[in-house]
Amino acid sequence: MVARNQHLIPITWGPSVKFSIVQFFVAFLFVVFFVAALYTAREYVTYNMIPLSLDDTFSHDSEPECNLFSGKWVFDNTSYPLYKEKDCKFMSDQLACNKFGREDSSYQNWRWQPDHCDLPRFNATKLLERLRNKRMVFVGDSLNRGQWVSMVCLLDSSIHDPKMKYMNYNGSNLIAFKALGYNASVEFYWAPLLVESNSDDPVNHRLPERIVRSQSIEKHARVWTDADILIFNSYLWWRRPHIKVLWGSFEDGNGIYKEVEMLRSYEMALKTWSDWLEIQVDRAKTQLFFISMSPTHERAEEWGASKGQSCYSETDLITKEGYIGSGTDPKMMRIVENSIDELKTRGLKVDIINITQLSEYRKEGHPSIYRKQWEPLSEEQITNPSSYSDCIHWCLPGVPDVWNELLYSYIFRQ
Ligand SMILES: *[C@@H]1O[C@H](CO)[C@@H](O)[C@H](O)[C@H]1NC(C)=O
Ligand SMILES: *[C@@H]1O[C@H](CO)[C@@H](O)[C@H](O)[C@H]1NC(C)=O
Numbered sequence: 001m002v003a004r005n006q007h008l009i010p011i012t013w014g015p016s017v018k019f020s021i022v023q024f025f026v027a028f029l030f031v032v033f034f035v036a037a038l039y040t041a042r043e044y045v046t047y048n049m050i051p052l053s054l055d056d057t058f059s060h061d062s063e064p065e066c067n068l069f070s071g072k073w074v075f076d077n078t079s080y081p082l083y084k085e086k087d088c089k090f091m092s093d094q095l096a097c098n099k100f101g102r103e104d105s106s107y108q109n110w111r112w113q114p115d116h117c118d119l120p121r122f123n124a125t126k127l128l129e130r131l132r133n134k135r136m137v138f139v140g141d142s143l144n145r146g147q148w149v150s151m152v153c154l155l156d157s158s159i160h161d162p163k164m165k166y167m168n169y170n171g172s173n174l175i176a177f178k179a180l181g182y183n184a185s186v187e188f189y190w191a192p193l194l195v196e197s198n199s200d201d202p203v204n205h206r207l208p209e210r211i212v213r214s215q216s217i218e219k220h221a222r223v224w225t226d227a228d229i230l231i232f233n234s235y236l237w238w239r240r241p242h243i244k245v246l247w248g249s250f251e252d253g254n255g256i257y258k259e260v261e262m263l264r265s266y267e268m269a270l271k272t273w274s275d276w277l278e279i280q281v282d283r284a285k286t287q288l289f290f291i292s293m294s295p296t297h298e299r300a301e302e303w304g305a306s307k308g309q310s311c312y313s314e315t316d317l318i319t320k321e322g323y324i325g326s327g328t329d330p331k332m333m334r335i336v337e338n339s340i341d342e343l344k345t346r347g348l349k350v351d352i353i354n355i356t357q358l359s360e361y362r363k364e365g366h367p368s369i370y371r372k373q374w375e376p377l378s379e380e381q382i383t384n385p386s387s388y389s390d391c392i393h394w395c396l397p398g399v400p401d402v403w404n405e406l407l408y409s410y411i412f413r414q
């Protein structure tokens with residue numbers, strides 16, 4: 001019935017233009033022809049553009065975005081390291097492995113090569129221009145702080161005049177690198193569990209018991225909410241079976257405490273975090289990122305070395321494809337992904353910088369014993385270096401520089 005009368009049904013296009021079915025077919029043919037012509041032209045253009053490829057852009061611009069996180073490490077001692085340890089005035093003694101006696105240096109020479117495209121070259125000047133009159137804030141734990149130090153070193157190396165940069169630290173949770181010529185601020189905010197916790201003191205936070213106020217983030221968030229680029233992480237401080245959750249304030253004696261299974265408390269904290277972002281962040285202005293879990297290499301038997309050893313004395317990479325150590329908790333990863341997917345349905349985009357797998361291969365990238373020790377070592381420790389090796393953080397220059405190259409490419413991708 002409908003079909004028989006179809007030629008009588010006007011097809012409206014705007015308020016007054018009407019087509020008959022014949023006119024419609026003519027128009028349809030025209031559109032088909034036009035699209036075909038365009039498609040041919042486009043193929044031609046793409047074909048001719050292949051040799052132009054990459055200076056600092058993606059090679060596959062018109063294709064679905066390439067997965068930068070799947071790839072391999074390539075030894076490259078001509079382009080890497082991207083800066084010299086001793087030239088970075090803002091280097092941290094926790095990460096300056098060479099300064100603290102590490103003699104092998106190949107950990108500085110690895111480039112990450114994604115499978116189907118190339119990473120754009122990190123151009124500090126270009127990033128500083130992007131950050132002109134802006135704030136970029138890393139929020140999280142000491143791994144995020146390491147990435148921030150790496151970022152500062154990467155930017156620092158392009159600002160030659162020492163009067164044009166300084167570090168601003170007033171004893172709070174916030175520390176800021178300022179590039180004066182650009183009025184750019186690159187900051188780190190200490191909040192290892194993102195929400196409020198009893199580990200929030202930037203210096204004295206190693207407490208035997210962990211307590212979080214998983215409903216409360218505003219004390220931290222008010223400091224970073226208006227930033228232009230926000231980079232979060234939170235993982236390591238959750239790694240225990242249960243976390244004590246507090247309803248009420250730390251000062252108020254009437255708070256209610258409850259031991260909550262870790263994954264559940266992590267979920268609660270990320271819910272608080274995402275609710276805050278959804279309501280408070282200016283989505284027209286702020287770019288949001290979450291750095292996935294940083295793997296640890298504390299048990300050498302996991303990669304086939306002797307039991308009782310750690311990352312100490314390792315100098316080469318794990319070559320087994322898809323290797324995942326026991327320090328990585330995929331369940332926590334899922335919780336992050338779910339929170340971020342959920343935020344997406346609420347119209348807020350957070351990109352995950354998925355550094356987990358690529359860093360898993362880098363068992364030689366940690367400081368082990370080559371870092372500042374905060375307490376004097378005992379005889380027993382000295383005879384067994386593995387017992388006090390740091391197989392959690394990363395030497396700089398090193399792995400976090402690559403995380404920043406990935407972050408860099410995302411900052412310009414959006
Ligand atoms: C780079 O590594 C190769 C092979 O290990 C070595 O022969 C060469 O001297 C190195 N170059 C630099 C600049 O370190
Ligand atoms: C880095 O970026 C700046 C500013 O965008 C540009 O002028 C310069 O040519 C770039 N350098 C390289 C090596 O691509």
Ligand SMILES: *[C@@H]1O[C@H](CO)[C@@H](O)[C@H](O)[C@H]1NC(C)=O
Nearest residue numbers: 132133134135182183184185
């Ligand atoms: C300098 O940067 C800050 C952000 O860190 C911004 O609020 C301020 O407006 C900038 N100053 C000028 C003069 O643009």
Ligand SMILES: *[C@@H]1O[C@H](CO)[C@@H](O)[C@H](O)[C@H]1NC(C)=O
Nearest residue numbers: 169170171172173174175223
């Ligand atoms: C330190 O800086 C932060 C952030 O700008 C500010 O909130 C805090 O009040 C400052 N603290 C002191 C002691 O000046």
Ligand SMILES: *[C@@H]1O[C@H](CO)[C@@H](O)[C@H](O)[C@H]1NC(C)=O
Nearest residue numbers: 069292333337352354356357
């Ligand atoms: C990150 O990569 C790992 C390993 O390749 C994968 O299992 C995980 O799902 C990825 N996460 C995201 C958010 O892409």
